Amino acid sequence: MDKNYVVLPCNGLDKCAGCITREIALILKEKISCEIICPVFYRVADARYNKLANENQLIVIDGCNTRCATRLASEKNLKVYKKVNVSEVAQKNNITLSKELKVGEDEKRVIEIIINELLQENQNTSKDLEIKFPETLDYEIYKKDKFIFRLPKNGFYFNENDCWVYVDGNLARIGVTDYVQQSLSDIMFFNPPTVGNEISQFDEVGTIESGKAVFEIISPVSGKIVRINEKLLESPEYINENPYEKGWIADIELSDFESDKMLLLTFDEYFEKMKRKVDEFHV
Amino acid sequence: MSENTFMGVPREKIDWFPIIDYDKCNYCLECVKFCPHDVYEVRENEEKKVIVKNPYNCVVFCRACGKTCGVDALSFPDKSEVTKKIKQLRMEMEQNG
Ligand code: SF4
Ligand code: SF4
Numbered sequence: 368m369d370k371n372y373v374v375l376p377c378n379g380l381d382k383c384a385g386c387i388t389r390e391i392a393l394i395l396k397e398k399i400s401c402e403i404i405c406p407v408f409y410r411v412a413d414a415r416y417n418k419l420a421n422e423n424q425l426i427v428i429d430g431c432n433t434r435c436a437t438r439l440a441s442e443k444n445l446k447v448y449k450k451v452n453v454s455e456v457a458q459k460n461n462i463t464l465s466k467e468l469k470v471g472e473d474e475k476r477v478i479e480i481i482i483n484e485l486l487q488e489n490q491n492t493s494k495d496l497e498i499k500f501p502e503t504l505d506y507e508i509y510k511k512d513k514f515i516f517r518l519p520k521n522g523f524y525f526n527e528n529d530c531w532v533y534v535d536g537n538l539a540r541i542g543v544t545d546y547v548q549q550s551l552s553d554i555m556f557f558n559p560p561t562v563g564n565e566i567s568q569f570d571e572v573g574t575i576e577s578g579k580a581v582f583e584i585i586s587p588v589s590g591k592i593v594r595i596n597e598k599l600l601e602s603p604e605y606i607n608e609n610p611y612e613k614g615w616i617a618d619i620e621l622s623d624f625e626s627d628k629m630l631l632l633t634f635d636e637y638f639e640k641m642k643r644k645v646d647e648f649h650v
Numbered sequence: 651m652s653e654n655t656f657m658g659v660p661r662e663k664i665d666w667f668p669i670i671d672y673d674k675c676n677y678c679l680e681c682v683k684f685c686p687h688d689v690y691e692v693r694e695n696e697e698k699k700v701i702v703k704n705p706y707n708c709v710v711f712c713r714a715c716g717k718t719c720g721v722d723a724l725s726f727p728d729k730s731e732v733t734k735k736i737k738q739l740r741m742e743m744e745q746n747g
Contacts, residue, residue: 527656528711569711569729580684583714627739630657 372401373423375409377436383464383474384430384453390452390478391428391485398486406439413443423610424448424487426485436480449485456481481583488580488597496593498538498618504611507638516545518638519611524570525637528585529644531611532631534624539588541572543606544616546641554606557599560584560617564592568627572617574605584616588627594618656710658685658697659739666732667705668715673722681724689715709718 376392379385393404397429402419407414420440426449427438432475440447457464465471470478508515524532529547533540548554556576566572567589575582595617599605606614621627654661665687668681677699682690691703702708710732716724 437737526711528709567730568733571713581714583712583717587668626737629740630733632657 369616370400371423372426373404373419373426374401374426375404375406375420375436375440375445376428377434377439378406378431379430379433379435380468382430383466383470384457385477386468386470387453387464387474388428388430388436388546391453391472391481393509394478394482395426395485398482408434409443411437417443417445420445426451428453430483437587451485453477453481476604495618496538496618498533498540499535500533500540500615507634509638509642509645514549514645516645517609517611517639518544518548518634518641520634523611523634524587524631525634526631527586528569529641530585530587532587534588534621537572537621537624538593539619539621540618541584541587541592543575543582543584543610544637544641545610546644547575547582548607548610551575551582552607553577554603557603557606559595560592560605561599562592562595563620564597564643566590566592566619568630570573575603586619587631588619588621589623590619590621592617593620596622653744654706657736657740657741659736661706661710662726663739664706664710664732664736665727667702667708668709668713668724668726670700671725674721675700676721677718678721680718680720684715684718706747 369519375394376388377385378389379523395401396403404416404420405574415464420443425440425445425447427436427440427447431454432452437450453596454464460477460480462473462477464477466478497514501522504519505521508521509516522533524597525544528543533545554577558574558576560572566586568586570586572586572592573582573584575584599614665741679692679700682692682700687707687709689702689704689708692700707729709730713726716726
């Protein structure tokens with residue numbers, strides 16, 4: 368995370384929704400240690416806040432549709448990263464805000480909903496979703512006639528459906544093994560999974576197709592698809608060239624790898640299986 | 651011969667294979683042509699011209715032949731149930747040494 372957050376609540380003291388924006392700002396300060404901009408002070412002295420708002424991701428919180436905080440932000444030419452309108456959220460969740468200025472039970476629920484949404488966003492966007500994938504891989508090779516089957520040795524797991532996964536923290540990259548690529552021969556079509564989809568282990572995550580057959584890619588792990596290898600849409604033959612490097616399929620944000628691992632094979636186990644499959648089918 | 655275990659669990663303990671809905675099936679035999687694992691068998695002279703002869707040859711979690719069936723007559727068990735069962739069987743096996 369190279370950016371921090373700064374929050375600008377409208378802080379409207381004469382309306383309940385305005386008071387809620389203040390509560391939200393206080394909770395955010397505690398949870399993601401962001402700075403708070405005081406709208407009143409901002410109007411009289413803006414040097415410090417301009418700097419703060421420009422160097423960080425700005426979250427603007429309006430209490431009602433007068434949108435005082437948003438207006439202030441646009442007056443000051445700030446780039447808004449995220450906007451919340453408390454009254455809108457309350458309405459959407461069928462909660463009627465009190466006429467009192469104190470925060471009661473219903474108001475607390477609204478606060479909770481907004482905080483959860485913001486934190487989730489925060490997790491998704493602030494976390495660096497670039498997977499660290501090794502630059503070069505070390506392969507073990509099995510040869511059968513003119514066919515060469517490579518298998519990367521370190522850091523990879525496999526499922527029995529001939530797909531691999533490489534794990535880096537809570538991210539994983541998946542793809543198919545040389546066995547698939549060799550069995551299909553020239554791959555002509557990649558039908559990708561949908562980015563953003565939640566999948567569980569052994570769900571289908573797209574297909575690849577050659578003149579010979581369609582192969583369902585079966586995910587070795589559960590989680591959310593955060594990226595697909597878009598190059599494959601143009602050049603599915605990358606999978607034939609190297610299904611572990613330029614022919615990878617997708618990146619997944621893992622949800623429970625410890626549990627997935629129970630049904631995955633290590634390099635040694637899969638290498639043995641692959642050899643057997645090659646001997647059985649590649650005649 | 652084909653695999654007889656899946657993740658260390660005897661294959662016969664895992665209920666994963668296609669089920670043919672004979673009300674829908676029109677015996678086009680695409681599934682038979684498609685699957686390389688000898689799961690199906692054609693029976694020319696019977697009413698049910700195709701059957702799932704070797705269910706345990708079916709690759710656990712494969713559903714590929716289902717896509718070849720134009721009338722959507724093939725179905726598979728619930729994947730997460732099966733996953734759960736396999737994990738449970740593995741746990742039991744570990745406990746029994
Ligand atoms: S592909 Fe479908 S319709 Fe054709 S034989 Fe198989 S189950 Fe029946
Ligand atoms: S699911 Fe796969 S292995 Fe099973 S019968 Fe269909 S094609 Fe064959």
